[in-house]
Amino acid sequence: MWLDDPAIVATVVTLSAGAQRVVIAPEVGGALAAFYETTPDGPLHWLRPAAPAAFAERDPLRMASFPLLPYCNRIRDARFEFDGGTIDLAGNDARFAHALHGNAWRHPWQVGARTESSVELHFEHEPDSRLRGDWPFRYRAQQRIELSGGALHITLSAQNLAARPMPFGMGHHPYYPRTAQTRVYAEVGAMWHADADVLPTHLGPHPAVAALREGMSADAFDLDNNFANWSREATIAWPDEHRRLTMIADAPFDHMVVFAPANEAQLCVEPVTNTTDCFNAVGMREQVGGCVLQPGEKIAATVKWTPHKN
Template sequence: MGAISEAVTLRAGALEVGLAPAIGGSVSAMRWRGVDLMRRLSDDDRDAGNVLGVAMFPMTPYANRIARNEFDFGARRWRVLPNNPPERFNVHGSGWKQPWAVIKIDATAAVLALEVVAGAEPYSYRAEQVFAASEEGLSIKMTLTNTGPVAMPFGFGLHPWFDRDPDVTLQFSARRFHLEEPDGVSGDPITLPRELDFAKGRPLPDGWRNNDYGGWAGEATIRFPARGAGLRIVADPVFKHLMLYADPTKPYFCLEPQTNASGAFNRGRWNDPDEGAIVLAPGESAAGAVSFMPFAAP
């Protein structure tokens, strides 16, 4: 498939993007005009191979948690394994826990790939990330192919981490809000309450937030006024959901574009476009791109 690389750096104009293929096919840093726009992977976390310390990792072959570590599909019950102790339930699939191969690289672009063969868990798939840096920003196209013998439900997404500056603000539009149930599992959606709406832009919430915003419009803006910069996120329509994780006791927060609703695999509404699960027959693929575009924000 290609060689595993410990580190890759892409540069275009004022943009510098670090990749850590061996640590879950992750982004290790995103800097623009010398300013970090994602949480930078520390030297200690890099040495330890700690994927929970990266700037951004891929979620595949689904995003977020599988409650009870099982789901029903195609007249069968499929089981997955816990993968993020001490959490009880599998979260974000298997892609972020494995090294990815570097298939192609030049000064401004890289292709990373991962092949997984079903074993203790049911999924066989090939995943690919195509990174392209330009003066406008970073584009990441994700492609997921079912290499298994039967049709299966899939999903994918990106899990960026951002520094929680005191003056940071978020802005994005969505139509629904998934309540959080025990163990981080998302429940059914409700109409988005005004006090939880970020359509007009607002600071991060003072309290805990770990919720899926459904019916996402595909754009989000993060502003870091003290850094004089911001980041615009633009996603293809296949990314119907945006997950917000914000713990006021932590120095970071997450804003995660994803195709499937959190909890969708347990609700089993496979034909519901709002749930966003993608059923792929053997050999079928799904793809989508997300762009991260810096801008000056006085």
């Protein structure tokens, strides 16, 4: 296990409070590598721990969770219209046909103030016109990560440093352990149906809406969808292991993504401020989310994960 690898340990920041631990990889997109509890039988993981290759390849997609700024999930064809012009993000990552998850996760973050149980990470984006598809707005972002009161708290904040308005969204992308018994509980109003490119087509009913209220099996549907009118609280439960993890988010994390693909071990329940492709989406602002930050304007919100044992 990489937790015992001195080369990896030297690159991470580990926070502790009682038996809880959070391992952070600032150089890998400011991602969390693990959130676990020490026990006599070894670590009890509340988030899916990072794969060893995630460090070698600097791949946040194989970490435990990573920040999403300045937008969440995909932008269709990597372009959108804003303030009288076209924002073209094509070419920022050849792996994806559509722009994905913003740019903060693709860069190292700087470590700021730190205590035994908390740390601040900083990232500042300076647009580079020489880089095709670079985000054309200057902004500053921060994560404050803290273990407190038996819970993991992450406060995401950002400020528009550009001289013009900037479209904006943010979120975090946590992966959870997934077993045959895993259940997800959440109060949601409707689901964004999606096309083959996982881009939203319309907001409407779906059996997953009712299933989430009752405790949806992670294997019930093939999901990579946004949910609207979320109560900003969700619980991931492992009844066979007699434990559960409750996630509570502040506004404007008013949207939730569930990624539970069929026949895969992955499970994400993501608090986000905007639905996929929100800069192109047609609908009322409360349905698609996101915002416009004026020059100098700041935004901040917190997500809390609280473990429970039955």
